[in-house]
Amino acid sequence: MVEDFSSKNITLTYRDGTSAVRTGSDANAAPLCSVKLQFVIEVLQAASCGTLPMFLSRTPSRGDILHAAVGKAFHLVAEAKATSQITDFQVSGPLNMNKSVTLGAQAQLSLNWTPQSSDLYRFVPVCFTADTLNNTQSEMRCVVVMVTSASTVQGNATVQCSPNKMVIILEKASMPGIDVNFLQLIDPSCSLSSNDTHIMGAMSFSTCGTELEDKGDNMVFKNRINSFVQPNEVIVRRRNIKIDFSCEFPKTISISSYYNLHNSDYIFTESSFGSFGYAFDIYRDNNFTNKVEHSAYPVQVMLMDMIYMGIQANSELPNVTLFVESCKATPDDNPNNAVSYDLIKNGCVKDETLKRYPSNQTSYNFEVQAFKFTGNFDQVYITCSVILCEPNNPFSRCAQGCLNEPFRRRKRALSKETSGHYIIQGPLQFVRPAAPIMTEDMLEPEMKRMDVPAAVKPPAAASESRPDLRSETRSGSQGSGAMVVLSSNLTTAVFATAFVVSLVLLALVVRHYSRKRTGEDRKVLIQEDAQT
Incomplete structure (x- = not known):
């Protein structure tokens, strides 16, 4: 039940001519009116876990502010695609808004609405979703339609898109009273330039606050021209300006890949300097001629x-x-x-x-x-x-x-x-420097320096019977990384074995000489005792 209570003191007049005073502070007063709410809930089958429908580039972005004029038809188009059939679009909007759809794996929604004088200056939310045969549903996309009078100025603007920048050109004659000195882009540090007939702005896709949006089938780079007022201005007689512009490109790379791309040259336009740009590059040496690609x-x-x-x-x-x-x-x-x-x-x-x-x-x-x-x-x-x-x-x-x-x-x-x-x-x-790999050529001189017996050195026949390992270790880039690692492991094992064997032999030699010296010492002591 929705009930209405007055928050102010009012006088109620009834059909029989009687009247009553209602105070806004009367918490025990009866409601002025009551309206019952009724719901119908439809329980559907469980939805399959699949890919949800996706809106395409013709669809307005979430939160966009669209404009409509009193007495003139407003038209909104949305497109969506899905892996299964799209069966309908659910729409929330004004009561007199008409809907028409074209269904299929790629479907289209058309909304038509003519605002009345009572809608003037209203901000009307319009929301819509796409439903599929598998009972899946797209995101809910909502926009706001701002209703203005029919006398609203519609300026003429041209947007030029190139591979690394976009340029917007405004026709002054179509926007009387426009002043370039009170216009700015999303990033206010980027300014616009003008001549007698046009206002111009140029920027790369990574500067001036340009925003990137994924629209399913397209990638969109968006920016906006806004008017502003000075902090010390008490009154203004300039029109409020808000011009959204964008460049769309087919989505041939993913969003994550885009952010790993090297930034293009930076391009700006500013009064008294015209269009100018900066290139910021890394070079391979101090000659500054050979750029890193x-x-x-x-x-x-x-x-x-x-x-x-x-x-x-x-x-x-x-x-x-x-x-x-x-x-x-x-x-x-x-x-x-x-x-x-x-x-x-x-x-x-x-x-x-x-x-x-x-x-x-x-x-x-x-x-x-x-x-x-x-x-x-x-x-x-x-x-x-x-x-x-x-x-x-x-x-x-x-x-x-x-x-x-x-x-x-x-x-x-x-x-x-x-x-x-x-x-x-x-x-x-x-990156860290790669660890050195011990090869057989490097190992043999080391074994000779340690005077390791021939019995513990890798047999020549074994080396000759495995030329692939030796050649892979020497050439490196000519074979697979697996063979290099295998050769490295083999030589490391041989080196470790030789080292252990050398230690054992050294221990045996020391023990032998120790026993021999002990025997000689005993013999000398016996002889000295006999002489004594």
């Missing part, structure tokens, strides 16, 4: 090895200066990890093994000796904060160089520099 990541190194790294800036402007403000190491790809180690801080070198190599004004090449974090860590990531500046400007961060205290950034118009952008490199994975 992306297929070789994670890069395996040993402690005390020298690691050669280089940062390269690429800008549309012909004359800019690159400045590396900080570089720090962490045991994972989270630059805010509490476990960290500073290589460069506030423009100052902090690690005594770090050495910078001469380069041009848009490159920063350096070497550092390999290290690892104490504890159960076997990987290291390097995150650097980089800035582009106008050269020969005494007010820029680039001109300040090494500072003992954090730099207080001046106004952009004065300093003419970009924001500090974070770029990450890694992982560097540490």
Whole structure:
């Protein structure tokens, strides 16, 4: 039973013209109305343990905010697939929302709804699931439909997707009053640029707060442009802006594999600097020409090895200066990890093994000796904060160089520099040096040095009758690892046997000479007694 009680003082007027005063504090008052609730529970057969239905890329993501206008048809499409037949979609939404389905192993749900004036400014939740013939059910996917007036501005935007970046272009004419100075991406350190007709933003799939979502058949990279207000603004006359954009790619690799891929070049767009990017690479030597291929990541190194790294800036402007403000190491790809180690801080070198190599004004090449974090860590990531500046400007961060205290950034118009952008490199994975393998060639000189009798040395015939073991031990890479291990075990056993036998022989010799010396001593004593 659902019962209604007033929380305020009210006056009730009845059909016969009488009235009564109801106080909100009257806990003993009768309910204003009562509504009975009735349920029907259907008990189905036990569901088989199989793969659950999965929503595909056309389906809105969980928690998405969709927009509908009063008096205009709102349309939502969801797709799902399953190993068995999809028999229906269960939907929860407004009473006047219509549902149509196309069923099969890959099924489609279409929802149509026309909001009324009473729905204006409502946030309407819509949830749906997919049912199968095997009585299995997909996750419950819920979105929110925000109802606005028909006069809501629908801006024109274009998204360009490439293998390592996405670019969004907004048409200013379609969004009157839009101001690029009050727009930001998910990561506010990434800014947008503009000209007389368009607002533009460019970013790689691993920067500017770009999020990755698995949509069953596709991988989706998503970001968002939001408007914001300054802390000291009391009123605003700008429109609120929220533009979601994304790039979708067929899912040819798993999510776990994606995170092991080497980061692509970092691309940014910023007012006064246009589009610019950074490449952060590992090199094989201090010539900084031979890069480690992306297929070789994670890069395996040993402690005390020298690691050669280089940062390269690429800008549309012909004359800019690159400045590396900080570089720090962490045991994972989270630059805010509490476990960290500073290589460069506030423009100052902090690690005594770090050495910078001469380069041009848009490159920063350096070497550092390999290290690892104490504890159960076997990987290291390097995150650097980089800035582009106008050269020969005494007010820029680039001109300040090494500072003992954090730099207080001046106004952009004065300093003419970009924001500090974070770029990450890694992982560097540490490996231990392989244990040396004792071969027969190494064993024979050792046995000769110990003067082991020929009887305990491995017979030549035995060695000649097993040329496969000798050749496998020498060539190593030409045969299987199992043969190398077998040869190693054989030579180790021979060496151990020879060592034990040599000890026994040595003990026998010592005992023999001891007995002989004792006999001679007795003979001398007897002779001396006789003379006495």
